[in-house]
Amino acid sequence: MKKLLMTGVAFATLAGTTFTAAPVAHAEDTMFVPSLSYRTGPFASGGTPLANGFADYFNMLNARDGGIGGVKIVVEECETGYNAQKGVECYESTKGKGALVYNPYSTGITLQLIPKAPVDKIPVLSMGYGLSAAAIGEKFPWTFTYPTSYWSQLSSILKYIDAEGGIKGKKIGFIYLDVGYGKEPIPLLEQLAKDQGFEIALFPVGVKEMQNQGSQWLNVRKERPDYMVMWGWGAMNATAVKEAAKIKYPLDKFIGNWWSGAHADLRSVGEDGKGYKSANFSGIGTSFPALQDVIKHVVDKGGSQVASKDLVGDVLYNRGLFNSVLIAEGIRAAQAKTGKKVITASDLRDGFEAFDLNEARLKELGLEGFTAPIKGSCKDHEGAGSVFIQQWNGKDWEKISDPIAPDTAVVRPLLEAAADQYLSDKPEWQTQTCG
Amino acid sequence: MDILYNILIDPFVQMGSAPDFFLQVLWSGFVAGTLYSLIALGFVLIFKASGVFNFAQGIMVVFAALTLVGLYQAGVPAWIALFLTIGAMFALAWLVERIVLRNLVNQEEIILFMATIGLNYFLIGFGEYVFGGEPKPMIAKELGLPTGSTTFEPFGGIVIIEHLDVAAVIMAIVLVSALAIFFNKTRIGRALRAVADDHQAALSVGISLNQIWVIVWFAAGIVALATGIMWGAKSDVSFALQIVALKALPVLIIGGFTSIPGAIIGGLVIGFGEKLFEIYWGALLGSGVEGWFAYVIALIFLLFRPQGLFGEKIIERI
The missing domain is CATH 3.40.50.2300 (Response regulator)
Structure with missing residues (x-):
């Protein structure tokens, strides 16, 4: 019996080894x-x-x-x-x-x-x-x-806001996940605020606070922004929309980026999230x-x-x-x-x-x-x-705008400056010359 | 000079000039504080019984809430799902005692702590396997929890009171009171303290260590379920909810790891403190101070009163 068991173990080991060593993906076809x-x-x-x-x-x-x-x-x-x-x-x-x-x-x-x-x-x-x-x-x-890119997308969202009644003199609230992703568009937002004459108010949400945003939304109530833009992800999104509804912030003035407008985000919010908008670039x-x-x-x-x-x-x-x-x-x-x-x-x-x-x-x-x-x-x-804007109707997302091209004339030079800045301390960095 | 004005004068001017908003901030702090107390309570119960910080308490919150929602989505009526979930939390407590704790009697506290880390990862994997990673809406309405809000208009402004928040506060008060009475005024409560002090001594006077651990882990499971229902109703039931449980750590440091009143006071200190600080002083530090405020307060307590407000001072003779 013991011999049989040992033989079984040996075969199992051999089989395991063979399985592990098998090529996974690099076959010719x-x-x-x-x-x-x-x-x-x-x-x-x-x-x-x-x-x-x-x-x-x-x-x-x-x-x-x-x-x-x-x-x-x-x-x-x-x-x-x-x-x-x-x-x-x-x-x-x-x-x-x-x-x-x-x-x-x-x-x-x-x-x-x-x-x-x-x-x-x-x-x-x-x-x-x-x-x-x-x-x-x-x-x-x-x-x-x-x-x-995030910057182009932000410029498209701001263009959408501008088309709704002008952005100059408005206050734009920016609520974001306080990690690299969420902070990425802030330099552009600050630059555009100067160039286009609007005010910004930043509302960072730590990863630990994704489902605990009471303070951020009290601050929103205090600051009274005309529009809210969100760079959220995961559990942050549903919580933000619920909190916005709770303080009676007009949801049709609340626009998320394309990571803040999924079915997974809004299904649990349901009717309470009706009117909330987000950017998107892929069909529904x-x-x-x-x-x-x-x-x-x-x-x-x-x-x-x-x-x-x-x-x-x-x-x-x-x-x-x-x-x-x-x-x-x-x-x-x-x-x-x-x-x-x-x-x-x-x-x-x-x-x-x-x-x-x-x-x-x-x-x-x-x-x-x-x-x-x-x-x-x-x-x-x-x-x-380009991105388009979609709106939650209480049950599903509806596409409500044509594709909105980014403000390339403004964004491209800023992207180039940011690229130069990134490369400034990397003398060995590989670049390419385009014809 | 401007800095001094912004720190010492301006926040109070803001409070006075918008008293309705100030009331709203206080109410938000109170609600957050009671919910933090509820989370901290789960940790206190297990710490009192075994002297171990239960690293798995956060995932127990998620696991309890997901079981409830999962059963409902499988077609079980809401109230029956609630009772079945309570049963599941009892089964979990029994299994934890049977498989994990029984084998670690009289071991070093750090070993018990490591065991709870293992339990945490097991429950994450098991929960994701059974329930999937998608967020699920809490069945608040189906359980009879109130929705909607009432708007008051004090001082010419508005204060919005969510009915769900009121329910959360009432539930927390009832649960905390019931547990405080149970553990302070009953025989089991005294047995629990004996177990916490010394496993072997407790066993020698006839206290069933195994029974006590099952009771305590079950009580912590009930607290986890209540916490999961209330936090889940405020946002969603997802695995991200376990992160909220980390807020209990500063609450416990302030209140003391062994004190139920300490958990309540600690929760309220953090709840009120972080809301007031974020709203009236946060902008001076670039906002988002809520994430670290509680830990700074905890750090100050560790420097000057390491046992917390109500914790037992540990004196070890050498």
Whole structure:
């Protein structure tokens, strides 16, 4: 009996070793895209739908088209818990598997990976988040913020406010998660306040206070801002909208950024959140043919991790999906440019500068009207930068504006100055010259 | 000179010029304070019985609230879900005693503390596996908790009193009073103090250590459930709620780790203090002072009265 047990243990050990040593993603006919996800921790409410949409689109391409250009995409998740240190650990443990691109879904992790990207020759796609200055492609060849940056988005939100009755002389309250992400647009806000003649009031919310914002909203009542703009995430968002309703702040004057306007944020608030607005750059719902294909080829076949089919089409699910669309387009552009089926991370970097996601292409992809067109380029790593405004009707989000282009004339020089500032103490930093 | 004016004069001018707002700030501080007391109470109960800071108290709040909401979402009527959750908290207390604490009798306090850290991570993983990471709305209406608000107009201004806040204060007062009576006036309460002082001595006089630990962990579970319901109703039930429990640490340092009245007073000191300081002095320091104010007050207490306001002074003879 003991001998049998020992033999069993030996076989189990051997099997375990074999399993561990098996190549995960670097076979010739696959390409590897790591997914730095957070399905656990305080920000899991946002991380889970993002990770689901991200994986489901690639799985749909694999099932429907046999991958991209005949090469299947392998998505492997690594749990970061929205923690910068864990994010770096995930990066280090997966880069050797032939990672094509990193999507950190966290400004904190992005800031850690930006210096690593040119060294390891793996691009970072921080889709609409991260370091705004990375939009300057000449200074940040390995980082992309398509389809916009935090700074461009803020300028679009301020344009929206201006169009509602003029921003000059108004007081704009800015409530933000008091971490790198939340503080990122403040320099621009301060500059624009001077340039455009409005006043600002800042309301930081510590991570520990995300669900305990009584003081911040008492301060809002004291300061009486004409508009409130929010850079929130996770549990902060629902609490902020509830607190705003509690002090009877007019919710149609309260506008969140694109991380502050998900279904996960407002479902629990329900009717009390009616009127609250937020920016967005990806479509809502499942009416798009590409989404229908995801349901048909992945969700209905049990290949998705979504808890319920109803969650497909939610704001953050679609955003995760859109992230994969950008990568897929980059891969296609790289394949066309190099003539190779299996491309490298370096090829994908070039592909990101070459793709053209115009109206016709969006229609071909089954995503007509899903987002504003984006054209990759060497100089501009943020794309067109447009966002639209959506409003919560008590049960669902409704798109209420056309795409609002950023105030590029104002933002671009500031981004360039910020990029120069970032590089000022990095003499070895790799830049590129665009033709 | 301006700085002195902003520190010593201006805040009081603001209080006087907008007395309605000042009342609102005091009410907010009072509500926050009672809720902090409620969180701190869970820690005090377990510390009194085992001399250990229960690192898992925060996740117990989340676990209790998620069980309640999860059962309701599975189709169980709200009140039955509430009783089943109370049952689940009893089962948790029994399992903790059976699997964790029983094996650690008479061990160093640091070992018990490490065990609660392990329990914390187990409950996070188990909770996320069972309930998922998405935030869930608390079933406040279904449990009969009041919604809406009443607006008063004192001094020509307005003071908004949320009915839910009133319910939170009443629940906290009732729960704290009941527990204070239970642990101070009953035989079990005395047994509990004996266990806290010395495990072996308590055992030698016939006190069932195992029974006491189950009772105390169950009581802490009930407090966690009440805390989860009230905090969950104010925002959402999500794993982020466990972070709020960290606020209990300065409350305990101020009030003393072994005192129920201390938890109440400590909670109110922090509640009133952080709201008043944030609103009237916060701007001088760039706002957002609420996050660290409580810890600074706790630090001052540690310097001058390390046992807290009501804690027992520890004298060890060598």
